[in-house]
Amino acid sequence: xxxxxxxxxxxxxxxxxxxxxxxxxxxxxxxxxxxxxxxxxxxxxxxxxxxxxxxxxxxxxxxxxxxxxxxxxxxxxxxxxxxxxxxxxxxxxxxxxxxxxxxxxxxxxxxxxxxxxxxxxxxxxxxxxxxxxxxxxxxxxxxxxxxxxxxxxxxxxxxxxxxxxxxxxxxxxxxxxxxxxxxxxxxxxxxxxxxxxxxxxxxxxxxxxxxxxxxxxxxxxxxxxxxxxxxxxxxxxxxxxxxxxxxxxxxxxxxxxxxxxxxxxxxxxxxxxxxxxxxxxxxxxxxxxxxxxxxxxxxxxxxxxxxxxxxxxxxxxxxxxxxxxxxxxxxxxxxxxxxxxxxxxxxxxxxxxxxxxxxxxxxxxxxxxxxxxxxxxxxxxxxxxxxxxxxxxxxxxxxxxxxxxx
Amino acid sequence: xxxxxxxxxxxxxxxxxxxxxxxxxxxxxxxxxxxxxxxxxxxxxxxxxxxxxxxxxxxxxxxxxxxxxxxxxxxxxxxxxxxxxxxxxxxxxxxxxxxxxxxxxxxxxxxxxxxxxxxxxxxxxxxxxxxxxxxxxxxxxxxxxxxxxxxxxxxxxxxxxxxxxxxxxxxxxxxxxxxxxxxxxxxxxxxxxxxxxxxxxxxxxxxxxxxxxxxxxxxxxxxxxxxxxxxxxxxxxxxxxxxxxxxxxxxxxxxxxxxxxxxxxxxxxxxxxxxxxxxxxxxxxxxxxxxxxxxxxxxxxxxxxxxxxxxxxxxxxxxxxxxxxxxxxxxxxxxxxxxxxxxxxxxxxxxxxxxxxxxxxxxxxxxxxxxxxxxxxxxxxxxxxxxxxxxxxxxxxxxxxxxxxx
Numbered sequence: 001x002x003x004x005x006x007x008x009x010x011x012x013x014x015x016x017x018x019x020x021x022x023x024x025x026x027x028x029x030x031x032x033x034x035x036x037x038x039x040x041x042x043x044x045x046x047x048x049x050x051x052x053x054x055x056x057x058x059x060x061x062x063x064x065x066x067x068x069x070x071x072x073x074x075x076x077x078x079x080x081x082x083x084x085x086x087x088x089x090x091x092x093x094x095x096x097x098x099x100x101x102x103x104x105x106x107x108x109x110x111x112x113x114x115x116x117x118x119x120x121x122x123x124x125x126x127x128x129x130x131x132x133x134x135x136x137x138x139x140x141x142x143x144x145x146x147x148x149x150x151x152x153x154x155x156x157x158x159x160x161x162x163x164x165x166x167x168x169x170x171x172x173x174x175x176x177x178x179x180x181x182x183x184x185x186x187x188x189x190x191x192x193x194x195x196x197x198x199x200x201x202x203x204x205x206x207x208x209x210x211x212x213x214x215x216x217x218x219x220x221x222x223x224x225x226x227x228x229x230x231x232x233x234x235x236x237x238x239x240x241x242x243x244x245x246x247x248x249x250x251x252x253x254x255x256x257x258x259x260x261x262x263x264x265x266x267x268x269x270x271x272x273x274x275x276x277x278x279x280x281x282x283x284x285x286x287x288x289x290x291x292x293x294x295x296x297x298x299x300x301x302x303x304x305x306x307x308x309x310x311x312x313x314x315x316x317x318x319x320x321x322x323x324x325x326x327x328x329x330x331x332x333x334x335x336x337x338x339x340x341x342x343x344x345x346x347x348x349x350x351x352x353x354x355x356x357x358x359x360x361x362x363x364x365x366x367x368x369x370x371x372x373x374x375x376x377x378x379x380x381x382x383x384x385x386x387x388x389x390x391x392x393x394x395x396x397x398x399x400x401x402x403x404x405x406x
Numbered sequence: 407x408x409x410x411x412x413x414x415x416x417x418x419x420x421x422x423x424x425x426x427x428x429x430x431x432x433x434x435x436x437x438x439x440x441x442x443x444x445x446x447x448x449x450x451x452x453x454x455x456x457x458x459x460x461x462x463x464x465x466x467x468x469x470x471x472x473x474x475x476x477x478x479x480x481x482x483x484x485x486x487x488x489x490x491x492x493x494x495x496x497x498x499x500x501x502x503x504x505x506x507x508x509x510x511x512x513x514x515x516x517x518x519x520x521x522x523x524x525x526x527x528x529x530x531x532x533x534x535x536x537x538x539x540x541x542x543x544x545x546x547x548x549x550x551x552x553x554x555x556x557x558x559x560x561x562x563x564x565x566x567x568x569x570x571x572x573x574x575x576x577x578x579x580x581x582x583x584x585x586x587x588x589x590x591x592x593x594x595x596x597x598x599x600x601x602x603x604x605x606x607x608x609x610x611x612x613x614x615x616x617x618x619x620x621x622x623x624x625x626x627x628x629x630x631x632x633x634x635x636x637x638x639x640x641x642x643x644x645x646x647x648x649x650x651x652x653x654x655x656x657x658x659x660x661x662x663x664x665x666x667x668x669x670x671x672x673x674x675x676x677x678x679x680x681x682x683x684x685x686x687x688x689x690x691x692x693x694x695x696x697x698x699x700x701x702x703x704x705x706x707x708x709x710x711x712x713x714x715x716x717x718x719x720x721x722x723x724x725x726x727x728x729x730x731x732x733x734x735x736x737x738x739x740x741x742x743x744x745x746x747x748x749x750x751x752x753x754x755x756x757x758x759x760x761x762x763x764x765x766x767x768x769x770x771x772x773x774x775x776x777x778x779x780x781x782x783x784x785x786x787x788x789x790x791x792x793x794x795x796x797x798x799x800x801x802x803x804x805x806x807x808x809x810x811x812x
Contacts, residue, residue, distance in 0.1 A: 171707035301577035304710035398793035
């Protein structure tokens, strides 16, 4: 008897997390090896409440093609941490539900918290002798997963950041009769990959953004003010890019100098306001016109700057996951191995999910230059090929036509 | 002896203000009626400092074609208010400079402050018997100029707002297990045209954004909280759109309830933080998860959501201005008369600039529904045709390729 497939999405959305879903669903739906292909609604949390849909219906009604270019998690997401103890009653409960739905293949698309789920489920499966094949697919705009060259979702977010910073820089330059500082706050709690991508916005040597600060290097407000003053001498309308997570190197985020912060369900500090804090600092210490711009959620949900490379790779990771599961693989995450940067060549690989979950890959320190205020060529060589190629998003009445669950 | 043409840009940038520049420059450069075609750097203020460039050089080096899809003011802008008294010495100074450069035609692209410049220069020209023809071209994302159906720049900004709000709404909907409120703050000081455009993001009846607030109707925080509570009953992940300029109807902006504000050089209050204020209000009064997103400068400088209708009209307004000047017209602004909405037909017209400057067109009150918390069908009929059609922006290395002054 053929087994069924189930796919889930977890963690924060990206512009191509549905590309991965599309990749898994298309590959599984065209295979004769499976019976049904299900999608969990709101990840493992929804599945525990018996909420799932049949992906074939989406193929039949045309939504599957639309999903490909729909940002955010079509199936819905969750932030649900499975208990550390595999003796918890949720594990037999879940595997009874898998058995009831005749699930033989479980695919989970997410970041390192989601890989924690893949790790626990595959370890529990091994413990009870279940033959369900459990695989993770990477997803995060933060690009902070280890054991992979990069993650789907990062490149489109990086392209959004670089495009938007380039536009903000020309917007900032229209009045040349007075000096100004624009501070752009970019997502990235502990890893500065996205803020680093703002360097791609430079059109020529000496162009904006002139200063870029990442969480990887301790942020010194005095050195920052000094660098801004120096930069203003040659660039009257200065653009500075910062990660939301810039910190003093001792565990205190710069935004915490200004205001209280909360924590999310995983205990992560919820950040806001590093840009606003620096805006006030520049206003008080230098006295020039200053504004801060928070790029906010569009970094992860804009469909306007989809990288074709990113979307193609997300879809490929899905197809590769299905093929790997059919070949008997389990407890692994699909990863990207870079063969070369020029010309850009990438291939899919499988890595032990236990080596990935709950770890974070930060920007190498030797890719950060000028005492932590700029990004070097090694990053540009790394990131440039990832943002190549555009994707035409279907339009209706002048606006992007997205799939959504009815 | 042939006369020269000079073009300037003034006020805040838009995504298609360079489309108007392109329209004037192309039409003037292909005509045998003119000698040089100049562009003022940083508007009238730069011209007073003898800063201008020869537009033919841009045609020759290929930048003119790139300008068409480059957002923000290529020539640079200014916020320079000419003195009220036409006896001020700046007027003879300017006209001496016009004479020195053999200027016969003066085109100024801007909003109502810029039309004030056109008004004063044309009145002074009449007073001294100058035959320089002085015409204004409309530009503003705010869409607040009177005597014209709409203004170039509004439609692309509206398309950006509707696209981004639709994306934010699907981003907000991925976690369905708890209620949330997302407040989107949209540009618009006294006129709510852009915030109203967020209604175009709705994919179906009852979709987000469920509540929309404009400056045209007095904002009542208690009624707002009550509407949010009611809406949350059917829409667990609620998106609310507000104009930055929502106010109590008595002259106090909502953001002023939270913090001090400054004024710009025209004495306009500089706003920030209405969204942040309402975020805190919802947190304290309702206690659900809440965030605020400020769409910020990308509304006026993003090239990602260019409306082809908008860009075509901006270019057409430039060509029409040149033809009108050649026909002897002066002291007028190019305006758009709508012939019909379905099918959409527009034609260029000329209006007395004195009737336009320093006035503001707000959203008609009968287009605002549900006690000021929603937008009616009349607005949708008005705005829908304006956002139609996409524009392919030239790309280089995966990013938009913009023209810039070297």
